[in-house]
Amino acid sequence: MxxxxxxxxxxxxxxxxxxxxxxxxxxxxxxxxxxxxxxxxxxxxxxxxxxxxxxxxxxxxxxxxxxxxxxxxxxxxxxxxxxxxxxxxxxxxxxxxxxxxxxxxxxxxxxxxxxxxxxxxxxxxxxHEHYGDRGLYTLSDDFTAAEWVRRLREFGSANGRSIKYFMISGPSVPGIGNSYLQDILYRGGIHPKRPVADISDAEAERLHAAIRLTLTAAIDLGGRDEERDLYGRRGGYARILGSRTRGKPCPECGALIEKTQYLGGAAYFCPLCQS
CATH class of the missing domain: 3.20.190.10 (MutM-like, N-terminal)
Known part of the structure; x- marks a missing residue:
């Protein structure tokens, strides 16, 4: 996708x-x-x-x-x-x-x-409902750490849903799907099933930085190497977590990358680095 x-x-x-x-x-x-x-x-x-x-x-x-x-x-x-x-x-x-x-x-x-x-x-x-961003555009000046923490707090106080739901099924962060979500959560140290309400301010700020880092790097490289651009060329961004890295050592701690099915799609994670 x-x-x-x-x-x-x-x-x-x-x-x-x-x-x-x-x-x-x-x-x-x-x-x-x-x-x-x-x-x-x-x-x-x-x-x-x-x-x-x-x-x-x-x-x-x-x-x-x-x-x-x-x-x-x-x-x-x-x-x-x-x-x-x-x-x-x-x-x-x-x-x-x-x-x-x-x-x-x-x-x-x-x-x-x-x-x-x-x-x-x-x-x-x-x-039209699909025109533009219906939420917080993650590369805009409005996407500050403080605003990100505020939105997480607001969402978490209203229900017990997970961070994966908030980021790809909710209305708050358009443009992120299941592929980039894996690397964002890995860099942020957050497990995909973690309830938003349980994420601390410090963890939320780390996740904010992970979103910026992951998306900016991928844009600079022309997208993922699983997708193609207007001229049929593959992008240059290789995902840290995905089907190709399942069962392989985590780059940080060496634990084997695991996979689970969650919210209609695959979720890859490090059992030690993400909690």
Whole structure:
């Protein structure tokens, strides 16, 4: 799944590559997929961007927004590829969205697993529930240690849910999914099942630093090495914890990395460094 570092990388590349290009045709899926959610019929999806000029591309949370004429192409909460094609030679056989430009280049989206693709009137797009960040943007100036501690305290006082739930299922930290969560919690020394209410202020501040460190490093490296950028190149960020490190020694203490299933996904952790 694409998370914040991958989305930011792709949006930056799209902005550099696509702004100023005119869309001559738009196409919905060449291969139907029941877990791709468009929000409109084929005719509308294909008509809205056609004839428009790409004027901006931005990222928010796990979403990319491309302004095309009076409309916005939104895609996110997805696994798969978003690729630029200088010619038809590299077009995928199966895609779920394809934009062709007047200079002969193209842009395709191919969803793996599930994903959301929408083309909305730009004014309506800004009001859409998935537009921008619905929570505290973790790389903004507003994401201070004090504000992070305050939000944890507020959440923890209201229920007994875990830090994993708060970070990827709750509304407070958009852009972080299960992949980056593993390294963030490892660097913060927090077990994924730990109740938010049990996290001290000092631990919360350490977790704040871990979020900044992990996401900044991943963005600088173009995302995870399990995902690809706009040109099909793998990112350079290798996760500390994941399927490849399960059963291997922890880099800090040497204990073997463990795995458990929790809240609908895998959770990897060091039994000694995380509590």
């Amino acid at each position: 694409l998370e914040m570092p991958e989305v930011i990388t792709i949006a930056r590349q799209m902005r550099a590559e696509l702004v100023g290009k005119t869309v001559v045709s738009a196409h919905r899926e060449s291969s139907p997929h029941k877990f791709v959610f468009y929000g409109c019929d084929r005719e509308t999806f294909e008509a809205r961007p056609t004839g428009g000029v790409v004027t901006d591309v931005s990222a928010g949370g796990k979403w990319v927004y491309a302004t095309i004429g009076e409309h916005t192409l939104m895609f996110g909460d997805m696994g798969g590829r978003a690729l630029y094609h200088e010619t038809d030679a590299t077009l995928p056989e199966k895609y779920h969205a394809l934009l062709r430009f007047e200079d002969g280049s193209a842009f395709s989206i191919t969803v793996q697993g599930w994903g959301f693709l929408r083309v909305e009137d730009s004014a309506a797009a800004m009001r």
